[in-house]
Amino acid sequence: MARRMLLSLLNGPIGRFVLGFLERVAPGQPGSLRILTYHRLESPDLFDQQMRFIAERFHVISMQELFDAGGSGSELPPNAVMITFDDAYEEFADHAWPILRRYQLPVTLFVPTAFPDNPDHQLWWDKLHHALTQTSRRGFIENGTYSYPLSTAKQRKAAYKQLRIYLKSVQHHEALAEVDRICQQLEVASTENDVLSWERLRQLAAEGVTLGAHTRNHPLLTQISLDEAVTEAVGSLADLENEIGDTLPIFAYPSGGHTKEIAEALKQAGFAFAFTTERGTNNMRQLRPQQMHRNNITPYASLSVLRAWLLIATVNPKQLLKRKKAA
Ligand SMILES: [Zn+2]
CATH class of the missing domain: 3.20.20.370 (Glycoside hydrolase/deacetylase)
Known part of the structure; x- marks a missing residue:
């Protein structure tokens, strides 16, 4: 405010x-x-x-x-x-x-x-953002001890922000594995990266x-x-x-x-x-x-x-x- x-x-x-x-x-x-x-x-x-x-x-x-x-x-x-x-x-x-x-x-x-020239290789935050904005899953998503509600667009946006902060706080390979796990839960087909x-x-x-x-x-x-x-x-x-x-x-x-x-x-x-x-x-x-x-x-x-x-x-x-x- x-x-x-x-x-x-x-x-x-x-x-x-x-x-x-x-x-x-x-x-x-x-x-x-x-x-x-x-x-x-x-x-x-x-x-x-x-x-x-x-x-x-x-x-x-x-x-x-x-x-x-x-x-x-x-x-x-x-x-x-x-x-x-x-x-x-x-x-x-x-x-x-x-x-x-x-x-x-x-x-x-x-x-x-x-x-570049590797369209299936996604930047992890773009992959997460795509999955969270496109998912038709509602309810909650689990991440260790935290769970994030997904009912509204505002909640999904908040989940993205909080997950992004969390994922930057852990080892890189762990963050990538966690993004994959979350994206699987969200049941969204992945897209190509938009890098030149x-x-x-x-x-x-x-x-x-x-x-x-x-x-x-x-x-x-x-x-x-x-x-x-x-x-x-x-x-x-x-x-x-x-x-x-x-x-x-x-x-x-x-x-x-x-x-x-x-x-x-x-x-x-x-x-x-x-x-x-x-x-x-x-x-x-x-x-x-x-x-x-x-x-x-x-x-x-x-x-x-x-x-x-x-x-x-x-x-x-x-x-x-x-x-x-x-x-
Ligand atoms: Zn960068």
């Missing part, structure tokens, strides 16, 4: 006035970089509004420009922003890329490389999209062994090199899951930059290249919500909390 009220305030004229004021008094610092992360798009129109705003107010840099700037930060323009998309869904090519191209905005697409084919990815790369590694099978790296994590990361970069050609040594952690040990192992494996889902601004003079901050924008986010996240990124709430604790 409070969230809904805050959103309607933010999207209204008062919200826009406050955002405009804060944007003037708290601009992005020189030598700092804010990175946006998208996955799916609910509305191409909303994305169009966001990109028009970004094109007018920010300097969007490409992944290559980040490499060129190295650790110095001196070459980054003020108000630098980078745009990334994870998971390489078809809607990126169908809806996002034409808009990005129109505004001449560079973008990086992180690809989980076991999924290698042919379409090659086309996008030829048109200027930077492709990056995002593991092969999209496990949470904190829910597999360190050796498996490195194999997944290195394997996805090798797949991109085989299928696309020269690829920058960059990596996005699936769902952001990482530890200092994993970041160090990726550095040793040759990844120059690795991207988390921890919100914040990257200060180019104190960069942690294997733990880059990114700011997730949900498919439903309005322009005002995007502007608010960009402002919050400059504040970096986690760093503020740390400072408060230390004080």
Whole structure:
């Protein structure tokens, strides 16, 4: 309820006035970089509004420009922003890329490389979502000690949200087995994944999209062994090199899951930059290249919500909390 009220305030004229004021008094610092992360798009129109705003107010840099700037930060323009998309869904090519191209905005697409041209290999949350939205089963579904009611669409949506949180808390192989078990109970025929084919990815790369590694099978790296994590990361970069050609040594952690040990192992494996889902601004003079901050924008986010996240990124709430604790 409070969230809904805050959103309607933010999207209204008062919200826009406050955002405009804060944007003037708290601009992005020189030598700092804010990175946006998208996955799916609910509305191409909303994305169009966001990109028009970004094109007018920010300097969007490409992944290559980040490499060129190295650790110095001196070459980054003020108000630098980078745009990334994870998971390489078809809607990126169908809806996002034409808009990005129109505004001449560079973008990086992180690809989980076991999924292109492998339609039966589903991303586990998509498989779960499909089964829960399509099932004609009602009553309850059991998951260990929990049971979730399925009578209404709202309950099935809640079950999806709660199961998704639970499944991220267990070992990856356990999560996959549990998704299979739940989907069997829901009695829904599985569908094909909607990840871009290698042919379409090659086309996008030829048109200027930077492709990056995002593991092969999209496990949470904190829910597999360190050796498996490195194999997944290195394997996805090798797949991109085989299928696309020269690829920058960059990596996005699936769902952001990482530890200092994993970041160090990726550095040793040759990844120059690795991207988390921890919100914040990257200060180019104190960069942690294997733990880059990114700011997730949900498919439903309005322009005002995007502007608010960009402002919050400059504040970096986690760093503020740390400072408060230390004080
Ligand atoms: Zn992902």
